[in-house]
Amino acid sequence: MPNITRTSVATALIAPLALAATGFAQDEPHRTITEIADGVYRATNNNHGTVFMVTDDGIVLGDPINPDFSAWLRGELDSRFGVPVRYVVYSHHHWDHASGGGVFADTAQFVGHANMLHHLALPPDSTQLTDVEGQYAPLAALDTDADGVISRAEASDMDAPRFAGLDANEDGAISGAELMRGPVSLVHPPNITYTDQIEILLGGKRVRMNWVGEMNHSLDSSRITFPDASVMFVVDYITFQRLPFMEMDFELGMYEEWMAAIRETEEIARDFDHVAAGHGPVGTVDDITDWRLYFEALEAAVAAAIEEGQSLQEMQQTIEIPEFSHWNGYNWLDMNVLGMYHFLTD
Numbered sequence: 001m002p003n004i005t006r007t008s009v010a011t012a013l014i015a016p017l018a019l020a021a022t023g024f025a026q027d028e029p030h031r032t033i034t035e036i037a038d039g040v041y042r043a044t045n046n047n048h049g050t051v052f053m054v055t056d057d058g059i060v061l062g063d064p065i066n067p068d069f070s071a072w073l074r075g076e077l078d079s080r081f082g083v084p085v086r087y088v089v090y091s092h093h094h095w096d097h098a099s100g101g102g103v104f105a106d107t108a109q110f111v112g113h114a115n116m117l118h119h120l121a122l123p124p125d126s127t128q129l130t131d132v133e134g135q136y137a138p139l140a141a142l143d144t145d146a147d148g149v150i151s152r153a154e155a156s157d158m159d160a161p162r163f164a165g166l167d168a169n170e171d172g173a174i175s176g177a178e179l180m181r182g183p184v185s186l187v188h189p190p191n192i193t194y195t196d197q198i199e200i201l202l203g204g205k206r207v208r209m210n211w212v213g214e215m216n217h218s219l220d221s222s223r224i225t226f227p228d229a230s231v232m233f234v235v236d237y238i239t240f241q242r243l244p245f246m247e248m249d250f251e252l253g254m255y256e257e258w259m260a261a262i263r264e265t266e267e268i269a270r271d272f273d274h275v276a277a278g279h280g281p282v283g284t285v286d287d288i289t290d291w292r293l294y295f296e297a298l299e300a301a302v303a304a305a306i307e308e309g310q311s312l313q314e315m316q317q318t319i320e321i322p323e324f325s326h327w328n329g330y331n332w333l334d335m336n337v338l339g340m341y342h343f344l345t346d
């Protein structure tokens with residue numbers, strides 16, 4: 001009898017979670033479109049967000065996010081507004097924001113910072129799987145037969161879009177150069193690039209892209225603004241109500257440059273009513289201030305622990321930043337501490 005009770009309780013608890021996990025994350029992504037201000041809209045796909053501006057002459061779209069989302073969005077834009085996407089303006093090259101723009105290639109120009117082309121280019125053929133550093137480095141271990149490439153069979157746990165994103169030459173195997181470049185094969189490359197600032201005029205409305213400089217997250221990040229609607233769009237180097245992602249790509253360094261980009265963006269955002277981020281709800285300059293304050297609190301805590309002679313493990317166990325414990329990803333704090341430790345000591 002106790003066994004039966006335990007089994008039925010467990011089933012009742014697990015079933016809704018299993019349904020939510022498959023239904024929400026894969027089969028039915030949660031998608032929204034809402035107007036921020038004056039013809040500038042927010043569109044979301046689960047935890048990823050983009051923006052677009054509608055004019056009589058067409059639409060300027062920010063990040064296309066991924067192929068499924070952009071195909072869905074194209075249908076929504078056609079039925080709601082009846083004008084084509086004329087420009088896709090990229091925040092940066094990363095696959096989870098920049099993939100899928102090809103669905104707009106019949107009507108749109110693609111605009112990104114000049115460094116985006118370097119990020120999308122393949123490293124030399126001689127690059128080995130074991131040369132790869134950072135978030136894709138662990139995938140090198142999938143090459144179990146040690147022939148220097150990851151075959152489709154070796155990557156059987158990897159979903160098809162991720163494999164296709166990595167397999168640039170579509171030969172069914174991932175080389176060292178392809179792994180180092182990352183899963184960006186589904187990113188439609190920009191045909192218009194800029195180095196410092198570019199302004200696009202469509203239907204009498206302006207879109208401005210400013211390079212935020214070389215920094216940790218990427219070398220091609222653009223701050224995208226819609227001055228006629230007082231909307232700013234920033235992606236990944238600033239996120240809202242969420243901790244920095246895991247170990248903060250510490251191996252890329254350039255932490256001071258990252259902080260400088262955050263501070264500069266915070267100053268400029270004071271002139272905008274709305275700030276949308278690639279992750280988190282639409283907010284204001286105050287959300288950028290909170291993001292900066294989190295970094296300052298993390299840096300101060302790690303610096304103090306280093307000063308006290310704590311080991312990395314000790315500081316990962318002891319450091320808490322309770323003012324931000326309600327943010328998403330607070331369970332990444334240990335990894336943030338690791339990243340900050342490297343920023344301060346490498």
Ligand SMILES: [Zn+2]
Pocket residue numbers: 092094217218235236
């Ligand atoms: Zn990114």
